[in-house]
Amino acid sequence: MTSFKKSLSMIKPISHFLAVVSNQSVTHAGEALGIAPSRISESLKYLEEIWNVQLFRREGRQMKLTNAGQRAYERYHHLVYTLLDTVSEDIDPDAIPSVLSITTPVDIGTHLMPSVISSFNKQYPNVEVKLFASDQVMDMSEADIDLAIRVGKLRGKATTEEEVIMKTRPFLAASPEIIQNIREGLYPEGAPFIRLLRLPESKEMKLKSTDATLKLKTVAASDNATAAQQMAYDGLGAALFTGLPTKPYLEKGRLEKIDHVVMPDIYIFASWPGRRMTQGAKALLELFKLELSEQQKLYG
Template sequence: MKTTLDELQTFITIVDTGSISAAAEELNQTPSGISRTLARLEKKLRVTLLRRTTRKLDLTSEGERFLQSSRDVIQALENAEEAVGSKNAPSGLLRIDSASPFIIHSVAPYLSDFHKLYPDVQVELFSSERNIDLIENRIDVAIRIGELADSSLHAVSLGQSRRRVLASPEYLKSYGTPKNVDDLQNHVLIGFTDPRHLNYWPLKYNGTSRYPIKPKFSASSGETILQLVRNGVGIACLGDFMTIPDRESGDLVQILPGAAVDQKEQIHAIYYKNAQLSQRADVFIKFLKSKLKNAL
């Protein structure tokens, strides 16, 4: 075997971080040391893996093929280590990605309990409002709400969350309560900049079950929209997973319940099919599913 595992890991880290200096910081080495490792690897393989420019590094076609093979080798080694140590308690780093509202309302509240059960697992949380490449960003488990389009992903159902049209009592006191769906045209509506389908609210309208809104205010994050609704800015449509406490306390009120359609969004934990689920990821998914069973 020409290459070493350290060389493979260095190459993968350069690609994932986007630069030699970032890879050096990630691996706690010097940039010159990282450059020497890359040059040694390319010399062994007799190919150029990365094109170097003043602004960025680009994979060559040989580099793209070697990158996937390198990931497979590292993953196979991790799987072997997991299999040998499967009788031991889960340990190591677990990287989790989801939209910020789900992290805030449905993951963070339970991490203390998770730590008590699995104290040797380190957790890193990432908040992405859009879908990201799990491998490129080295994410072990991502949590997605809504339809899944990528067939290369394994998915484990965590439950489902209903969407409701809500406002604060302060807003309703100032602007009045809509009597029917058409009344919404005279109110301040808050929507999403992306994805656009969330600006079709689950309300019976003109023989359909979707009401297209024209938002006065828009935001990319559901958490931002939640704060706007709490502050009496306007009316919005949000998932139960992030609004149950506000509705139970009366801080938010459901609007037009008689016209509401029981639309529920699926919630999944996802990971790539070509990667065996690690022990720590497996216990986290099972743990979170048990917690959300009574919280959604």
């Protein structure tokens, strides 16, 4: 491997190393970067082998830098951020790329983005918009994503920036039969619940209007919000809806609201790699905000 190629191969492992320092945990670093913790561990092992040092020592659940790790951090974190600043300054932020890649959850991609992309194409007919609608969180750098619209808790990644668009009002919904059974106390072990795998497992939820606590028993789980909601439509159990103003989720006689729930704040937010959003991403994000505002008037 040439010296130049070797230097390039070091960039990603070093960024993983810096993320572990920032998050004090391989698991949290993986969550912050949107990649598997095993890949973070592989990067650390790679660096320790080529540098012939131990970078971290464990103290309980936290990762603490060794003296060698501290020296590596002091040397490389300045270089990495200087490189990012230099690249950002050299690229014209007002230039509209010929291709704009974005990712959104499935429901936003299905119900909001077609109108947004249509409006964007009228303003920028020479720009191709590639939409990746998925409930899986993508690695933005690896997938070459310019803009992500997310729903959930703010991630606070070291390698991306975030902007809150709006706060949602999550609620539980189920079929009328399940709601009636809940009211009659027919679920002593907990109401049947369809859990989203991306959310923390919960055996109970506090209802907002009554201040009561509803016991839950997971009967199914999915990493796809649309699939979980469809199970609720089919009467399998109650499901958590994040309250996106994308369409009227509820349908009388089939799926009805139990109550809004008390839980950590969930936001619709934008995320983009680096420190500056491209002009194309800015334009599309503004159109998305306008569309979201219109939908809020209709369904919020």
